[in-house]
Amino acid sequence: MTAVTAGELGGLKPARRGSIQKSRRQALFWSYVFLVIFAIFFLTPPIYMLVTSLKSSGEISAVTNPWWVYQPTLENYVELLTQNQFLVFFRNSVVVSVTVVAITMLISVPAAFALSRMKFWGSATLATGVFLTYLIPETLLFIPLFKIFAFLRDVTGIEFINHWWILIILYPTLSVPFCTWIMIGYFASIPKELDEAALIDGAGYIQMLTKIFIPVALPGIIAATIFAFTVSWANFLYPLAFTTSADQLVLPVGIVTTLIKGDVYNWGQIMAGSLLCAAPPLIVYAFLMDYYIAGLTAGATKG
Amino acid sequence: MAEVALRRVVKMFEKTPAVRGIDLEIADKEFIVLVGPSGCGKSTTLRMIAGLEETTAGEIWIGGDLVNDVPPKDRDIAMVFQNYALYPHMTVFENMSFGLRLKRFPKSEIKARVEAAARILDITDLLDRRPKQLSGGQRQRVAMGRAIVRNPKVFLFDEPLSNLDAKLRVQMRTEIKKVHQKVMTTTVYVTHDQVEAMTLADRVVVMNQGRIDQIGTPHELYHAPKTKFVAGFIGSPAMNFVPATLEANAAALSVRLPNGIAFRVPEDRTERYRPFVGRPVLFGLRPEHITEPRGMLHPDQQVFDVALDVVEPMGMETMVYFVMDGAEVCGRVDPSSAREVGEKMRLVADLRHMHLIDPETEEVL
Numbered sequence: 001m002t003a004v005t006a007g008e009l010g011g012l013k014p015a016r017r018g019s020i021q022k023s024r025r026q027a028l029f030w031s032y033v034f035l036v037i038f039a040i041f042f043l044t045p046p047i048y049m050l051v052t053s054l055k056s057s058g059e060i061s062a063v064t065n066p067w068w069v070y071q072p073t074l075e076n077y078v079e080l081l082t083q084n085q086f087l088v089f090f091r092n093s094v095v096v097s098v099t100v101v102a103i104t105m106l107i108s109v110p111a112a113f114a115l116s117r118m119k120f121w122g123s124a125t126l127a128t129g130v131f132l133t134y135l136i137p138e139t140l141l142f143i144p145l146f147k148i149f150a151f152l153r154d155v156t157g158i159e160f161i162n163h164w165w166i167l168i169i170l171y172p173t174l175s176v177p178f179c180t181w182i183m184i185g186y187f188a189s190i191p192k193e194l195d196e197a198a199l200i201d202g203a204g205y206i207q208m209l210t211k212i213f214i215p216v217a218l219p220g221i222i223a224a225t226i227f228a229f230t231v232s233w234a235n236f237l238y239p240l241a242f243t244t245s246a247d248q249l250v251l252p253v254g255i256v257t258t259l260i261k262g263d264v265y266n267w268g269q270i271m272a273g274s275l276l277c278a279a280p281p282l283i284v285y286a287f288l289m290d291y292y293i294a295g296l297t298a299g300a301t302k303g
Numbered sequence: 304m305a306e307v308a309l310r311r312v313v314k315m316f317e318k319t320p321a322v323r324g325i326d327l328e329i330a331d332k333e334f335i336v337l338v339g340p341s342g343c344g345k346s347t348t349l350r351m352i353a354g355l356e357e358t359t360a361g362e363i364w365i366g367g368d369l370v371n372d373v374p375p376k377d378r379d380i381a382m383v384f385q386n387y388a389l390y391p392h393m394t395v396f397e398n399m400s401f402g403l404r405l406k407r408f409p410k411s412e413i414k415a416r417v418e419a420a421a422r423i424l425d426i427t428d429l430l431d432r433r434p435k436q437l438s439g440g441q442r443q444r445v446a447m448g449r450a451i452v453r454n455p456k457v458f459l460f461d462e463p464l465s466n467l468d469a470k471l472r473v474q475m476r477t478e479i480k481k482v483h484q485k486v487m488t489t490t491v492y493v494t495h496d497q498v499e500a501m502t503l504a505d506r507v508v509v510m511n512q513g514r515i516d517q518i519g520t521p522h523e524l525y526h527a528p529k530t531k532f533v534a535g536f537i538g539s540p541a542m543n544f545v546p547a548t549l550e551a552n553a554a555a556l557s558v559r560l561p562n563g564i565a566f567r568v569p570e571d572r573t574e575r576y577r578p579f580v581g582r583p584v585l586f587g588l589r590p591e592h593i594t595e596p597r598g599m600l601h602p603d604q605q606v607f608d609v610a611l612d613v614v615e616p617m618g619m620e621t622m623v624y625f626v627m628d629g630a631e632v633c634g635r636v637d638p639s640s641a642r643e644v645g646e647k648m649r650l651v652a653d654l655r656h657m658h659l660i661d662p663e664t665e666e667v668l
Binding site: 199 | 353354355374375376380381382384385386387388389390391392401402405406449453
């Protein structure tokens with residue numbers, strides 16, 4: 001009887017494993033098919049930008065294969081970095097983005113901690129309110145904001161419009177609600193016992209936040225940082241509406257307004273500028289991703 | 304070192320009562336276990352002692368001080384949580400020393416205290432590791448170490464062994480007992496496991512629906528339960544309860560089951576039970592007091608025959624289940640004497656250990 005059972009098992013086992021492998025192969029095949037499709041879809045524009053940025057104006061307008069560079073040149077990059085106001089835009093963008101990220105984190109992290117951990121009257125409503133704020137599109141906001149700044153100018157005498165630093169006031173209206181919301185979610189995933197243990201160990205709320213929550217929620221904070229940086233680096237509508245002088249512009253608007261003159265498009269420089277504009281977020285992502293260690297909470301409680 | 308006192312402590316969550324006015328005096332160095340089913344209020348009671356929950360009414364005293372309005376950090380207590388609650392980004396040393404560092408103890412003293420605690424718990428080799436590199440048992444030791452280094456007035460344990468596997472649980476139970484014998488700190492320990500409660504406690508507090516049903520030594524709770532709940536909760540398998548009537552025949556009393564079997568009440572209890580003659584009662588007897596006949600029968604042991612419904616061999620003994628008037632009854636017999644399912648078996652009820660319970664008040668008579 002033992003021999004029969006062993007024989008049956010011997011016959012069964014490879015068949016079952018085979019079927020698992022087959023379905024796994026199929027799943028992998030389709031995963032790769034869709035990954036390749038999406039990779040092509042999303043990488044085509046930057047590759048086209050790179051190809052075009054390496055062409056001279058003549059080659060761009062010539063009827064040749066648009067996906068190939070016959071006479072590669074760096075003249076677009078050189079011109080952009082030497083003659084144009086590109087470096088001013090770049091500096092404005094860096095200052096605005098770094099400041100906005102700092103302001104956002106300084107507000108979002110304590111706000112999220114308070115909303116997720118310090119239960120007070122109305123905290124749940126307030127948390128939902130924070131998220132609802134994010135749902136209002138900026139296209140609806142910029143006209144009322146414009147009115148507010150005009151009113152503030154009348155009251156205080158300070159001109160807010162057409163200064164790059166106004167973006168430091170404006171961008172947090174977009175980044176703070178969303179970052180607070182994702183931090184609330186992240187803090188909520190930290191076991192309650194961890195703060196209770198800290199409370200009993202003698203920590204106050206500030207120490208609990210700085211010594212326990214921020215280190216434990218670092219992956220979430222990094223995700224929020226990336227978001228805040230992206231919002232402030234790539235936003236187009238607010239700088240377009242609130243800044244006009246060339247020396248007050250940030251990159252996204254600066255490239256478009258100075259390199260498109262009437263109906264003349266300086267495609268080579270636009271593409272070179274756009275690529276250079278996309279570089280800092282890529283560097284930030286690459287740098288922060290190394291520190292984005294998921295599962296940092298592993299081991300805190302029962303694993 | 305301190306005594307702990309709870310006076311008429313009440314806790315309401317919104318309008319739901321969790322703890323309904325309990326009084327408890329815990330002596331210095333005593334090991335008290337709060338035990339009861341889920342939702343009985345034992346964890347809430349512990350959390351109120353810790354200061355993690357506010358009391359709705361009543362007073363909590365630790366070491367002679369009223370601590371109702373004292374925050375957890377100033378109560379000089381240490382707590383071990385069910386899921387360890389170790390700080391994941393800190394090493395074992397940093398975890399254990401966190402409280403001392405916050406209180407700005409000198410570095411040399413922190414080191415000495417942590418190393419002493421690590422020696423007690425045998426985790427000296429783990430001090431540089433992070434929690435995720437530790438097994439469940441090691442994590443629980445670190446959590447205990449974090450409590451010990453603070454040298455608090457009171458240790459609070461909130462179901463600390465529930466996440467461990469059965470073997471490790473038994474091992475850690477012994478460890479906790481050893482640690483208590485070494486440090487002799489007043490300890491309040493919450494568990495739903497009555498075996499843990501019986502093995503660890505100096506005194507056990509059985510809680511039920513937000514009230515204390517009984518406080519006593521493990522021996523008292525086992526042999527002299529005051530309520531049906533305590534009688535049924537302490538002991539595994541649980542005590543059997545069969546509806547019966549108390550009858551008087553001349554000087555003797557007997558418990559008559561509806562199926563006709565009458566168990567004689569031991570003589571020394573007749574006076575105690577006499578006021579309840581003629582009234583319906585619940586007849587309670589633990590499985591270990593229903594066995595196969597062993598040698599000469601004592602006058603208060605009585606044989607009866609049953610047909611077995613379920614037979615569960617456990618190795619050193621066999622559980623036999625049978626139905627008496629609709630109630631399932633369990634007996635513990637020697638494996639060699641156990642019969643097959645459906646067969647008749649002669650069993651002995653040791654009535655010296657019987658209990659009678661008033662079905663209305665559920666109090667043991």
